[in-house]
Amino acid sequence: MQIDQLKAAVQATVQLPPEQWEELAACWEPVSYKRKEVVTAAGEVERYVYFVLEGVQRAFAIEGDREATIVFNYTGSFSGVIDSFLLQQPSRYYLETLTACRCLRMPYAELVRLMDKYPLIERWVRLGTTWALSGVMERHIEMLTSNAEQKFRKLLARSPHVLNLIPHKYLASYLGIDPATFSKLLSTVRL
Template sequence: MKKFLLEIHQVPDNILDEYLSYWQEYTVPKKTVLSEKDKTESYLYFVQEGIQKAYFLNDEKQHILFFSYAPSFSGLMESFLTQNPSKYHLETITSSRFLRISYKNHEKQIRKHRELETLFRIFIEKILVGLMERHHQLLAHNIETRFKTFAKRSPHLFQLVAQKDIASYLRIDATNFSKLYNSVQI
């Protein structure tokens, strides 16, 4: 995790080591709901192993917002950062191993160390850029382009995540997704 954070922004070792001392190991089986709609996200997770999905329900159907997997952060950021109830769910797809930090400890360290605040500002900027790119892909690209872009970026997920979940994430109906899956070389 230290290497991951230092790739975002350089922070002195003593400050980063202090911050990392607040992170605790956390392991859960597959299909564990980590966070629920209308609840406030209490933890920021760093994925060491496994795959998770964030989604919302509409007419009992899951609409996938994102997948998270190692090495990356996970959690319902809008709820964690604002400490307001979330509109979404976060669930493990596979057994997952994390490091996690409570909001209280994270906020205490961010307020104490300007370098950590800068690190997380840069991280949130990267999330914003990624969200803008995702919106552009959904609005400007056809289903085949979205499928190929996903296949290039995350080919391993085709073996680990249900096709219905990937189709939902890409906003492609199941029939068209199946045709693409069988016709486009991954």
């Protein structure tokens, strides 16, 4: 059943022939994390790509005394510190669980081996990375051009379920606003 969730996520991007899917599927191992556990710390090299079966994670950076949430990952999404993973360089930020998480993970060497062997798997990784980069660029523009209320409205239009899934202090951090402003918007903005 766990592998079925992964297969659906992969097949949403590319249709792998059965033998390629079987070889890809064999490279994933189950792993579990407790609530508020650091999966990857700043300064470590990300060794795995993850697929979240259950739970919520966040990636965040710390600059001085300020913490900034970069992204959330939850059930059905791929996870990990993608730039550290793909470049095999130390991470500049942290990946932690917000809830207990069950994941599948694949080591870097296995993914590289499969990409070298199968152009369709390399295409899957390229397309996934392209979609992730597109999302990062969209979010970057939003952060530079939107005020607090606009960012709040866009978040709720895009992902209304996060209000019940993720603590509000982390949503405020993700939007780049203080928790008091987030609380005010929560009580005044009608969608």
